[in-house]
């Protein structure tokens with residue numbers, strides 16, 4: 001059973017790309033309706049963790065639960081139907097499709113077509129620049145707009161858990177601030193749960209409820225984000241500021 005109120009539970013997960021694992025017995029718990037930020041040096045295993053949770057990589061050991069349900073052996077498309085959305089590093093926007101077509105991809109699998117259409121309109125209300133560029137091609141967008149598009153596409157599927165890999169990558173601080181504020185708004189207004197991987201430690205810890213520090217494939221600390229922000233020793237040891 002999952003702990004009460006935890007949407008995502010990761011226990012003793014070992015995973016990687018070949019014989020030698022990248023993740024060594026990773027433990028992580030994300031309560032429903034909260035934002036958790038995974039931070040740590042390059043190569044700590046943050047991206048690998050997200051890819052393992054979203055089913056891109058199969059864990060060699062351990063278990064992962066979403067809302068109390070074991071995800072072992074569940075195909076990726078079923079994970080999406082159960083409420084998981086993964087926005088990978090590099091975002092996966094399709095440059096040859098329009099903004100509207102990219103967004104609709106996020107809801108193609110949904111049986112409730114009326115609600116998929118409603119979700120699409122909500123995304124346009126949330127991201128006004130996308131509404132103005134509905135007919136533009138993906139490759140015509142700025143970096144910030146592409147990030148919005150990738151996020152918007154995930155939201156069209158009305159996920160319960162959003163896995164976000166480096167949403168700030170290559171974006172101006174003003175745009176990063178806007179995206180972080182939006183994550184908070186979604187958490188507060190819709191109860192969305194977010195697991196966020198970020199190099200930009202300051203903005204990640206400023207938006208998150210919980211901070212998870214990874215080093216060499218292990219979780220070294222998991223604590224309220226505000227405590228991590230104020231912990232000078234920990235910041236020096238693992239976060240480089």
Ligand SMILES: Nc1ncnc2c1ncn2[C@@H]1O[C@H](COP(=O)(O)OP(=O)(O)OP(=O)(O)O)[C@@H](O)[C@H]1O
Nearest residue numbers: 017018022040041042043044045046047048049199
């Ligand atoms: N496709 C892959 N094949 C083999 N090894 C990989 C692959 N992707 C990552 N690795 C290795 O896994 C380890 C962890 O990488 P990962 O990308 O998960 O770290 P990260 O914390 O997300 O760092 P970064 O911020 O640099 O992406 C690294 O040693 C990396 O070389």
